Amino acid sequence: MKITDFSIVFAVIFVPLFLLSGFQVRDQQTVQYLEMKYVTALRTAVQDGASVLNTNEKQEWETGYGSSKFFRADKELAVAIFYRSLYANLGIEEDISAQQALDYYIPAIAVVDYDGYYIYADEEFKGKDNETLIKHIWSPKKPYTYSDDSGNLVRFTLDNAVEVYDHHSSNWIQGLQRELKDSTGVPLIAQSELFEQVRRSTIVRTIEDDLANVINRHNEYAAKNGVSYDFTLPSITGEEWNNSINDIGLIAFIQGIPVGKDYINNYALGGGRLVKKPDIYAGSDPVTGIRYFERGNCRSGLIVEETFSSAREATANGYFERSCSP
Template identity: 25%
Template sequence: MNLIKYAILFIIITLPFYMIHNFNTHRLVQRERLKNQYERVISSAIEDGTYALKTYSKRSFDEERRKHIGIETEEVIEAFLKTYHYGFKAFGDTAKHQFNQYIVAIVIIGYDGYYLYGTKQVADYTGLVSYRPVLSEKKPYIYEDSEYAMKMTLDDFVEVVDMRTWEVEKGNFASIVHKPLGMNEVNFEQIRKRTIITSVEAGLRDAVISHNQWAKQQGMLYEFIVPVAENDPWSRTIDDIGLMVCVQGAPLGYGAFLDFFSFHQSNVLKIQPVKGYEDMADGSFYYCDHRCTHEQTDNLTQVFATKEAAAREGFWPCHYLK
């Protein structure tokens, strides 16, 4: 009889703890499931935005064989938002607005600068100022000291301005005569990446400040924070154009909120250029790619972004490509 009493007493004591533990476990599972669902939607949107970035990027080379990459930024943002809204089943304006408020920033990492899509104060034609999503102009990656300002890119091409004489020098870093103090070929890559990261971080900070100001006007209690770039893989792989997205504040239930930050590369710069040359034997023009085993550097006439671009200019595939 005493054993039964002790058993009943044990159940009475432990049952509330078991129920609380079971409830907390269920709550965590539900929250994690919703978090994963949100992240899958955002990741899919980033993939589509990155695909658009790669599709609409236009590579070209000028007469001095310098690289130029044009980006259709509005197409990239539209591709991201289309998948983002579809994934959350946000088909009406009200639903789209609800999920748009969680987008703190979309950053397009370009070859010689970045673009930022985020909430900013803008004035309409009547002068009325309000917050709305805005895509910025290109913001360059600039490294400065007391004498020189150096414009960085995603490779070793730089543009240096002497701030005393305003003379400009362009070229690969190794060919530059006048450099900022302490910069050399040993530490250039580290400084280049740090400069790009610092530039993007500054843009993200401004975007978060502006987004928080807008959120307070809307009565939102959530405080958006600046994502820490150093802890993410993109800070170690700044060598190609890509898409960076920061989404925060979506409620996950039980006092938890989504905090998502990711970067995807497009691998546009990894595509090898096509070299056009003149065959001195017959005067014909041919193009080669990186697979060609012969060198045509002496009579190289032009560099193209693609084989199609070379063909449009009247260049034929070389004998090794046929």
């Protein structure tokens, strides 16, 4: 066979393979680009939404009023900002049809509030003409509740504040766990280290179980709109959960959008923490041992043990205010 014949055979056999490989590379690059675009848009939207969770109307709802973690989470504003940011970053802020289509691929949004959580997800209901409608609506606030074998109930918060039902006395009490541990017969309240472990695990498990049920139920609603993807709760690491329950925040999911041969399946978590420079210093007087707090511009030699964002928070933790020396 002549060299020219070999060239012809090579061209016939291998050139189509090179072309196909080139198409696959370009397709993979497109898939990676689209995945990154959706993931980045989701994470940005969650951070934007979470950042307004601490936008309050009244002073008593602002951070520092009793606890550095207590907010009245503005969930409606947070979700509105979330969607606005998401649509803008995907380039569909003016495309109502695209927005409605995207909504089918957002099975749930959760707002982690100080003493409970909300889930924003599809629900089925009847319209004015008795037609069946499906749209995202808010769940009622759901508390972080734990019960033991003796019938005691504990409602946790994102910090040490707690509400307890003592089955033996049939009474509800509330306060800080560290202050109640010697005055209640509820075993969990008496053990600070165990309390913290159970508090965190209860909050995570409660939200996680509810999200799993809501996302699973979303399959029914999505199927009615032609979406055949099997929606399930993604695996969220323990570290991510722990970070998400340190303060009020937002959790959102995008799943099932077909990209190449695969599907987008991602989530994002964002915190609404308002970071404030501590300006209250608390500790013990080295002479008397009395627990005081003083403001940052008034230091008198306390052995500083803790810092707080407000005088109210320091007082709630058992400290007395020490006035500046003349």
